[in-house]
Amino acid sequence: MTNTNMRLMKHLILALIAGIAVWQIAAGNSSFGMGLLIGVIAAAGSLEIKQRRISEMQKKGMNPYDERAWSLAGMAAYGAIRIYAISLAVIILVGSIWGPQIQVTPYNLLGLCLCALLGLYVGSYYYYNRKF
Amino acid sequence: MNNRLREMREKAGMTQEELAAQAGVSRQTIISLEKGKYNPSIILAYSLSKVFNISIEELFLLNEGGSKND
Numbered sequence: 001m002t003n004t005n006m007r008l009m010k011h012l013i014l015a016l017i018a019g020i021a022v023w024q025i026a027a028g029n030s031s032f033g034m035g036l037l038i039g040v041i042a043a044a045g046s047l048e049i050k051q052r053r054i055s056e057m058q059k060k061g062m063n064p065y066d067e068r069a070w071s072l073a074g075m076a077a078y079g080a081i082r083i084y085a086i087s088l089a090v091i092i093l094v095g096s097i098w099g100p101q102i103q104v105t106p107y108n109l110l111g112l113c114l115c116a117l118l119g120l121y122v123g124s125y126y127y128y129n130r131k132f
Numbered sequence: 133m134n135n136r137l138r139e140m141r142e143k144a145g146m147t148q149e150e151l152a153a154q155a156g157v158s159r160q161t162i163i164s165l166e167k168g169k170y171n172p173s174i175i176l177a178y179s180l181s182k183v184f185n186i187s188i189e190e191l192f193l194l195n196e197g198g199s200k201n202d
Contacts, residue, residue: 061153067173068161129160132170 007051014044072128079124084117134193138166140184155179 018040024033057064141151141162148162155162156179164170165180172180172192181191 057158060149061156062149062158063156064158066157066161067176068164068170069158132164 010047014040014047068132072125072132075128075132076121076125079128080117080120083120083124088113133171133195134168135165136191136193137162137180140186140191141166144184151180151183154183 017036021033021036021040024030024036027033054064137151141148146154148159148166152159152162155176157176161170161176165172174188177188177192181188184191
């Protein structure tokens with residue numbers, strides 16, 4: 001997939017999520033809709049800033065996706081999944097024996113798990129970026 | 133691994149950004165290389181030595197007996 005197609009795909013996905021957010025607000029589910037809309041705006045803003053920085057680097061002849069960036073991404077992914085798996089295993093084990101029994105919406109739980117994994121990845125990337 | 137990247141760059145009167153552009157990497161990669169934090173691939177080492185018109189051995193020096201990341 002070319003860069004232009006990738007960018008188009010990102011915009012389409014963001015527009016689709018924004019559409020869902022507006023639909024949810026109109027349907028009366030305003031807290032979820034507003035949250036989604038704010039998230040989409042934040043994501044679009046950060047993607048735009050990232051794209052500008054990448055374009056500036058490319059204009060100067062530099063490659064933002066060089067071998068070091070790929071190497072860091074690989075180490076960060078491995079580090080994040082390792083911490084994630086160990087932490088979840090400990091939480092599941094300890095929680096199953098001593099933890100309280102609580103009911104949660106499965107989608108909220110999946111969302112939290114996704115946020116935790118992404119947070120760990122970003123944290124690991126910054127760690128390895130400073131180290132190497 | 134030690135290298136003479138900073139020395140050669142300053143000798144050539146180049147900025148980190150200019151060297152990064154010529155080698156096709158980011159400025160951050162040049163900074164890491166100069167600090168000795170990152171070991172380049174053979175392709176990048178070749179590209180960098182080509183920029184200064186010297187051999188890889190003249191630019192990068194392997195620490196005998198050092199650890200894998202040295």
